[in-house]
Amino acid sequence: MDLNAAADAYAATPLLNCLLREAAEPAGGGVHRLRGSGRLLRVHGGRRPGRPELRTADGWRPLSHAELVKLTSDELGRFTGITNDELPVEIADSRDTIAALLTARRTARPPTDPYLLSEQSLVMGHPHHPAPKARGGAPAASWLPYAPEAHARFPLLFLGVREDQCAEEGGRAAADAVDSLADALDGPRAPAGYRLLPAHPWQLELVAARPAVREALGDGRLVRLGESRLPAWPTASIRTLYVPDDSADLFVKFSLDVRITNDVRRLWRHDLLKLRRTDAAVEAGFAALRRSGSRAAWLADRGYRTAGFAFEELAVLVRDGLRAHTAPGATPLLAAALAEGYPGSPLSATTDPAAWWRAYLREVVPPVLELFDRHGVVLEAHLQNTLVAVDAAGMPVQALFRDAEGVKLLPDLPRAAAWQRLVYCLVVNHLTEIADELATRHPESAPLLWPAAREEFLRYATTHHLPEITDLLTSPSLPGKTNLLLRWTHADGADARYIPLPNSLK
Structure with missing residues (x-):
């Protein structure tokens, strides 16, 4: 299979899974009746459907990926009565992202560590999302250096935020964890009067020109310190990086002003402000589990640091690494x-x-x-x-x-x-x-x-x-999340809606 055919196949599977689950009814033999028009669609491959064919007066007609996207848009418009010009573009972007990833993976060097290899192995991604690999429509050159699926590893950028402009929560443990990144990655230290603020290079590219950040860089509230000598490793979530250093062993999670699946992946203020309450409740639960003999572990979110003038855009969250918990x-x-x-x-x-x-x-x-x-x-x-x-x-x-x-x-x-x-x-x-x-x-x-x-x-x-x-x-059914309809109807990414699926546990 050539690269374009492989990209089409990877991209078609989750889109078909969504279309068949949310807007079609099984008609037997791999055939499904689309609810919007009543047309018949045939697929092959079971849990990873592919090679879609549309029933016409002349028999079964194979659909290209572009034709499948057009069919999906037409069906959803008929089914919901709502139009959406954005989602077809997002689906096409996801497919083009896969093509770029497949090209990069031909020459990329995979990590030798089994854990990192697993984090960087998701070429298809979420099997029930219409555009699991979309990267905001940006050119591949802007995001490929940071893509886990391309086996990326890259240095962090380090900023200094003036102490009176620094906002953080999590106490000394969180502050020490952020500061330890300079040692772990051999990065620059903050000068006197400043606090160290690690930054994801892609995120900084996206927000550096915004007024709050540009003005802070101009008046000295924020300074560029340089990049680390050693790399961090992006995990499957893209914006969370692993620092597997003996002195740190941390995950660091950043804002990323790009829509990944259902949400723009920013560290939102309301989530950061409730972080300690939530994480403390979870930690208490896992502590009780350990006392009862359970091996289960929780990778705690220790706290965050950011700049008050760009609270969400420049936030960094520190999470426990693996070594102490595995x-x-x-x-x-x-x-x-x-x-x-x-x-x-x-x-x-x-x-x-x-x-x-x-x-x-x-x-x-x-x-x-x-x-x-x-x-x-x-x-x-x-x-x-x-x-x-x-x-x-x-x-x-x-x-x-x-x-x-x-x-x-x-x-x-x-x-x-x-x-x-x-x-x-x-x-x-x-x-x-x-x-x-x-x-x-x-x-x-x-x-x-x-x-x-x-x-x-x-x-x-x-x-x-x-x-x-x-x-x-x-129960005769289980709840299946409707990611396709959520995106088509412009619903909030956190607004889960479900349809009944047959219950395999019954």
Whole structure:
């Protein structure tokens, strides 16, 4: 398959998944009736659909990627009564991004570290988003040097923010963590009267010309100090970088004024101001888990630093690294990488997929249920916020969770809505994708996977009174997030809407 054909195939799969889930009905044999027009669309490939064909008077006509985008736009316009000129451009941008990534990956040097390799392996991305790889329509040359999928690694830029203009929260631990980046990456130090402010080079390119930043650079409230000599590594979220240094071992998360999937990925003021409350609640829950013998770990968001005159644009958040939290001898891997598949994945190497799956469930499911049940914490335990550590034989031995920004607390969110969010993230977005990938690689295991998952939920229910589990296991449906319709109807990125999907746990 040539590069353009491969890019079309990668881009078509998530778009088709969305279109078929949200705006079509199955008609048998890989054929689906589109709800907007009643036209018939045929696809091939099961969980990774491709090669779409439209039924015409002359038979089945193959659709190019551009034709599929046009068909999707026409169908959604008919189905919703709403027009949208932005999303088709975003979908095309996602496809072109994939083409640029595939080109770059031909000559890029992958990381040798298994964890970093997993973070940088997502070529397709979110399997149920219409434009998972869009980069804001910018030319590839502007973002490719910072793309994890292209195996990027790059130095941080260091700014100095005048002390009276510095805003931060998280106490001495967070401040020390930010300052430690200069040592870890061999970067410049802040001069007297200034605080060190690391910056993502792409973000600084995007905001440097804005009045608040430009004026601060002109009058000395903000100064450029230079770049680090050593690189940091972008993870799958693009704006979060890993610094795997002995003296730091940190993740650093930046604002990025680019729409990635549903949201512009900025560190919003309201999220930063509630960060410590949220993270403290999660840390308390995981501390209780550890006291009960659980191996599950939380990568805490320690705090942030920014400039008061550009609070969101220049914010940097520091998060715990891996070394202090990963079980001895285990290797953490990104769950999203396990679901998409990549060279070296333990899913392809396992000789006992049923045992592998049971071990995976045992590490991932109970902590999420326990945090909800005992502590009122709703982890956003989807594929990108979950790491699964495996032993030398590739068996799951620990789950690690991250991202306080996505965590919800009871009673801030009504209990029914909180449980729906938990089920979507954990079961639909996460377990379904891992199970499907395991069944694809090991078809003989397919009949065993969902009974084992049901058993894991029942096992928790036997020792804990969580009535929602009974409802989950008897409900005819699970909530599926409608990412295509959310983007088409211009909904807020945080506004989750769901449609019912068949319940594999029943």
